[in-house]
Amino acid sequence: MGVEVLSTDAMSGASDALLTVTDLRTHFHVGEHVVKAVDGVSLTVHKGKTLGIVGESGSGKTVLSRSIMGINTAPNIETSGSVTYNGTELVGSSRSTMRKLWGAEMSMVFQDPMTSLNPVVKVGRQVTEHLRSHQGVSKSEARQAAIELLKWVRIPEPEKRLENYPHQMSGGMRQRVCIAIALACGPKLLFADEPTTALDVTVQHQILNLLSQQQRERDMAMVLVTHDLGVVATRTDEIAVMYAGRVVEQASTSTLFDDMRHPYTQSLFWSIPKTSEPKHTRLSAIVGRPPNLAALPPGCSFAARCPYAQDVCREQAPELQPTEDPSHLFACHLPVGSDEGRRALEVNVQLGLPQAKSAALRATVAGGGR
Amino acid sequence: MLKVVVARLVRLVGTLFAVTFLTFGMTALLPGDPVNAILGVETVRDPAVIAEIRADLGLDNPFIVRYFSWLGDAFTGDLGKSWITDQQVMETITQRLPVTAELAFLSIILALIFAIPIGVLGAYKQGKWQDNASSAGVQVALSVPNFIVGIFLIWLFAVKLGWLPASNWSRPSTDGIWANLKTAIMPASALAMTQMAIFSRLIRSDMVSTLQENYILAARSKGLSDRFILFRHALRPSSLSVMTIVGINFGALLGGTVIIETLFAIPGVGFRLINAISQRDIIVIQGITVFIATVYVVINTIVDLLYAVVDPRIRRR
Numbered sequence: 022m023g024v025e026v027l028s029t030d031a032m033s034g035a036s037d038a039l040l041t042v043t044d045l046r047t048h049f050h051v052g053e054h055v056v057k058a059v060d061g062v063s064l065t066v067h068k069g070k071t072l073g074i075v076g077e078s079g080s081g082k083t084v085l086s087r088s089i090m091g092i093n094t095a096p097n098i099e100t101s102g103s104v105t106y107n108g109t110e111l112v113g114s115s116r117s118t119m120r121k122l123w124g125a126e127m128s129m130v131f132q133d134p135m136t137s138l139n140p141v142v143k144v145g146r147q148v149t150e151h152l153r154s155h156q157g158v159s160k161s162e163a164r165q166a167a168i169e170l171l172k173w174v175r176i177p178e179p180e181k182r183l184e185n186y187p188h189q190m191s192g193g194m195r196q197r198v199c200i201a202i203a204l205a206c207g208p209k210l211l212f213a214d215e216p217t218t219a220l221d222v223t224v225q226h227q228i229l230n231l232l233s234q235q236q237r238e239r240d241m242a243m244v245l246v247t248h249d250l251g252v253v254a255t256r257t258d259e260i261a262v263m264y265a266g267r268v269v270e271q272a273s274t275s276t277l278f279d280d281m282r283h284p285y286t287q288s289l290f291w292s293i294p295k296t297s298e299p300k301h302t303r304l305s306a307i308v309g310r311p312p313n314l315a316a317l318p319p320g321c322s323f324a325a326r327c328p329y330a331q332d333v334c335r336e337q338a339p340e341l342q343p344t345e346d347p348s349h350l351f352a353c354h355l356p357v358g359s360d361e362g363r364r365a366l367e368v369n370v371q372l373g374l375p376q377a378k379s380a381a382l383r384a385t386v387a388g389g390g391r
Numbered sequence: 392m393l394k395v396v397v398a399r400l401v402r403l404v405g406t407l408f409a410v411t412f413l414t415f416g417m418t419a420l421l422p423g424d425p426v427n428a429i430l431g432v433e434t435v436r437d438p439a440v441i442a443e444i445r446a447d448l449g450l451d452n453p454f455i456v457r458y459f460s461w462l463g464d465a466f467t468g469d470l471g472k473s474w475i476t477d478q479q480v481m482e483t484i485t486q487r488l489p490v491t492a493e494l495a496f497l498s499i500i501l502a503l504i505f506a507i508p509i510g511v512l513g514a515y516k517q518g519k520w521q522d523n524a525s526s527a528g529v530q531v532a533l534s535v536p537n538f539i540v541g542i543f544l545i546w547l548f549a550v551k552l553g554w555l556p557a558s559n560w561s562r563p564s565t566d567g568i569w570a571n572l573k574t575a576i577m578p579a580s581a582l583a584m585t586q587m588a589i590f591s592r593l594i595r596s597d598m599v600s601t602l603q604e605n606y607i608l609a610a611r612s613k614g615l616s617d618r619f620i621l622f623r624h625a626l627r628p629s630s631l632s633v634m635t636i637v638g639i640n641f642g643a644l645l646g647g648t649v650i651i652e653t654l655f656a657i658p659g660v661g662f663r664l665i666n667a668i669s670q671r672d673i674i675v676i677q678g679i680t681v682f683i684a685t686v687y688v689v690i691n692t693i694v695d696l697l698y699a700v701v702d703p704r705i706r707r708r
């Protein structure tokens with residue numbers, strides 16, 4: 022699936038897949054309801070590459086990345102499917118196996134740096150405690166490593182900062198600390214779960230650039246989770262678009278932007294904040310709200326909000342299928358750019374569907390999302 | 392931080408004023424003439440003698456005058472003299488307070504030694520059998536009064552096994568630490584039982600909410616061991632409630648170990664206070680009460696300041 026396969030690695034000439042997720046499902050049992058937060062996701066992350074996972078709030082991105090890593094703790098959770106990391110099956114494997122991977126082989130930068138650092142533990146210890154437990158380095162070596170790590174993530178006066186508590190730092194600084202923590206043991210795979218959503222716009226780019234740079238320098242694979250398609254446009258090799266717990270479209274980044282097929286991807290594309298537009302222009306939000314994950318409709322879960330949706334969409338759930346390009350998958354009966362899609366849009370405009378009207382307008386003004 | 396300390400100290404002085412005034416007022420309101428207590432009931436009442444004693448004790452002065460003269464003396468460390476034994480109250484306290492304080496301290500330490508692991512385990516295994524078993528144990532511990540535990544301990548360790556003495560308090564200065572601990576361990580355990588139950592519940596409930604925190608998940612995702620996460624990440628942020636109660640308990644124990652001190656014949660403050668009350672020895676009651684109240688308020692101030700040590704975020708304010 023990789024766009025350019027790195028065949029320099031003699032050991033793995035056949036496959037460069039680091040992580041393979043197959044039909045992963047994570048369901049929460051809440052009372053009599055089953056919340057299908059992740060419902061049959063399959064993905065591959067290649068060595069040293071970046072996979073973007075994009076979707077609105079509530080689409081299951083956080084649950085997915087935590088399920089892949091196996092760090093979900095809720096007692097009402099049920100996970101099935103398969104996650105293989107370097108050939109090892111992770112779903113259902115023991116706590117001690119996982120513990121050896123966590124922090125060392127794979128690590129995570131969390132969504133909110135304000136709550137993901139322990140407020141009563143000094144930054145210095147938080148940056149190195151897992152380095153000490155995984156690699157058994159001494160206290161003074163750990164301190165040296167911590168200084169080095171803080172330098173990497175561009176924190177000025179690292180010696181002083183080691184003695185700080187998290188509340189003595191700004192949000193951006195804390196997220197840098199979280200990145201340093203995630204990088205400390207030199208992981209092969211980094212999950213960055215909306216690493217900049219809680220931060221100022223000015224800081225967002227710095228943090229994202231820092232992540233990309235570290236990812237390249239370390240030849241580390243990264244899963245970059247975001248709700249902003251703009252963020253992943255320049256920073257990823259592949260993108261998976263998530264809606265209501267499922268992947269609805271998946272392709273290499275360039276293919277996705279050149280040839281998007283799913284109407285949801287198109288809606289996300291339209292809601293990318295444009296730097297050219299004045300700051301206060303309202304993002305063109307997608308009409309309506311995501312469906313209740315405990316009571317998904319029988320057909321396509323995006324149908325109710327889709328500009329193109331017809332009866333078939335409401336009745337029959339579309340399967341993920343490849344295009345002419347086998348690495349480009351989408352799940353839609355009336356894909357963007359197809360003749361059926363165009364006709365469906367016209368029908369919906371005639372019917373006066375608001376999302377269809379604005380989609381049609383978009384298509385004429387901007388020349389379409391593709 | 393300095394601001395916090397100053398504010399607390401100002402409040403401390405105010406509280407002490409109120410406490411001394413109230414205690415003094417309360418003892419002045421006690422029914423019965425203290426002179427009767429001094430003379431004894433059978434003595435022939437000579438009004439001249441009574442008047443003389445009253446004047447001597449300053450009982451004829453108005454309440455406010457008496458209060459301030461007593462307060463002035465108290466400031467210099469003079470809490471007056473017992474009308475009955477003639478002993479300086481301050482001397483009584485310096486002799487007896489270390490005994491009671493040791494008991495209080497030991498019992499709290501004992502309680503914490505058991506309460507921390509029990510509370511942490513309960514939170515870690517929330518809803519599982521370990522949690523249910525420990526809550527059941529805690530319920531039992533809460534419902535058995537201290538002195539029953541004391542009697543049981545005496546029966547088991549002093550009478551049946553003969554390992555520990557049931558009375559004859561040993562002082563560390565004269566009999567050595569070991570002998571002292573041997574006499575202290577049973578009464579301290581008796582006092583520790585209920586406290587252990589309360590502390591472990593507090594730690595458990597605080598810990599349950601701490602374990603929901605994002606930073607605990609983050610610590611897990613670093614591959615740290617559960618034990619490390621529980622004790623090095625979650626315990627400290629879960630200890631504010633228990634700290635408050637430890638402070639309150641310590642103060643309460645200084646004045647309230649009466650039953651246990653009586654049961655084990657321990658020469659502590661509580662024992663003396665009960666004597667003084669039955670003898671209507673007002674100066675002693677007053678002195679001890681005010682002293683205990685003061686220690687109590689001081690301890691609570693220290694606990695307040697300790698919050699800042701446990702939670703660095705508080706230091707900023």
Ligand SMILES: Nc1ncnc2c1ncn2[C@@H]1O[C@H](COP(=O)(O)OP(=O)(O)OP(=O)(O)O)[C@@H](O)[C@H]1O
Binds near residue numbers: 056076081083084
């Ligand atoms: N412990 C839980 N019990 C029940 N439902 C849960 C639980 N955790 C998450 N969910 C549900 O799973 C769904 C997906 O949540 P998730 O946090 O993964 O979304 P997200 O895509 O990360 O959104 P955001 O952009 O807001 O972070 C949500 O509807 C949420 O309510």
Ligand SMILES: [Mg+2]
Binds near residue numbers: 082083
């Ligand atoms: Mg999320």
